[in-house]
Amino acid sequence: MAWGSVASVTDAPLPIAFARHLARDRRRSAHTVRAYQATAERLLAFLRLHWGGPVAAGDLSRLSQADLRAFLAARRETGLGNASTARELSAVRALMAFAGAPPPRVSGPRVKKGVPRPIAPAEAVALAEEVSEDAREPWIGARDWAVLLLLYGAGLRIGEAMALTGAALPVGDTLRVTGKRAKMRVVPLLPAVRDAIQAYAAACPYHLSGDAPLFRGAKGGPLSPAIIRRSVRAARVRLGLSDRTTPHALRHSFATHLLGRGADLRALQELLGHASLASTQIYTAVDAAHLLDVYRNAHPRA
Incomplete structure (x- = not known):
């Protein structure tokens, strides 16, 4: 039909x-x-x-x-x-x-612009769902879901996710990641992230050998980060999210949400693969800005 x-x-x-x-x-x-x-x-x-x-x-x-x-x-x-x-x-x-009826032209709500803010957990999940569900093939949807959960659920850079190989399979409680300057680190994986990767691997029509890229494009070659960025850009428009909602923003949200829940800066530095603690400390400012925004919106005398 x-x-x-x-x-x-x-x-x-x-x-x-x-x-x-x-x-x-x-x-x-x-x-x-x-x-x-x-x-x-x-x-x-x-x-x-x-x-x-x-x-x-x-x-x-x-x-x-x-x-x-x-x-x-x-x-x-x-x-x-x-x-x-x-x-x-x-x-x-x-x-x-x-129904064959042209919809009225009504713009969706947008997130206020201002200082950099993390994506709310519900927005991060909604974004990943929207990208996944808009995919042209079910296995591509499973792939995009796994990639975006790695960025938000494990704090990977998009380039780090693209660099993963079939050697990561089957995934366990942790994942070895190669970061900038070829620095290796081990990141823990939430059950939802592990399940997403395994579901993608099971659905992927291409053989995922040990030294070949884990994430594949539609024709079987290495997945380009540009494909993910383009899909996120289209999804954020449909959802009315800020133009700051990028794949890298998911990594920022991972860090900010962990810090807000009491994570130690040194531990966060290791999880993110930062060479310098100064790079990690930017999240204290972002978290403070978020708290101030909550205070201003909630306090009756603000």
Whole structure:
């Protein structure tokens, strides 16, 4: 079935037909299918009250900017953050494309610009999910998910992730990483990161030999960092995240979040592979800026 057409879908309710289309024709993950179906159900329920009557697929063509903004405003009142609101908007656009209705031009929320700030944990996961789910093949989605989890969950530079070879398999509790100036370090791996790498290795159609690159491009060659950067750039636009949301920002977030949870600077220096402690100390300033921002937003007299 072609994207943007409901003609060949059964007479199932629109959210269910939409979900079937996402799973069968767009090969979206089960998580995305559930989330997008829930958005479709919420939008139709909102419009039934907003317009005062039942809503069919053909009715979506009269959805206006004001209608869509009202729906998003209602969702924000439930406590939805910027990244989640942007994904809600993305789901609405996908639903309207499925129904053959042009979506109103409404910009998604953006993260405020200012001093460098870490990406919130929910935003980091949302970014990785968005990149993975937009991949053209399931194994490529698994690859991108594993790469981005290595950057955020283990603090790797993107070049360090690309330099990994098949010798890293099967992955254990730690990973040997070659950093700048060929300096070796050992980083611990969270279970979610280990599972992501193993899932990618199992899905990859190319043989991952010991001395060959672990992460492969679509044609089997070494994966270029530019591919990951391009995918992150497109995903952050869809999610309404700041243009500072880059693959390297995931490494910054790893460091800042560890420091905020009480990690020792020397230990953090080792995890990041910094030659000098001065390079690691920048995260104390970033963390202080984040705390000041929280204080200003939360304190009644700030």
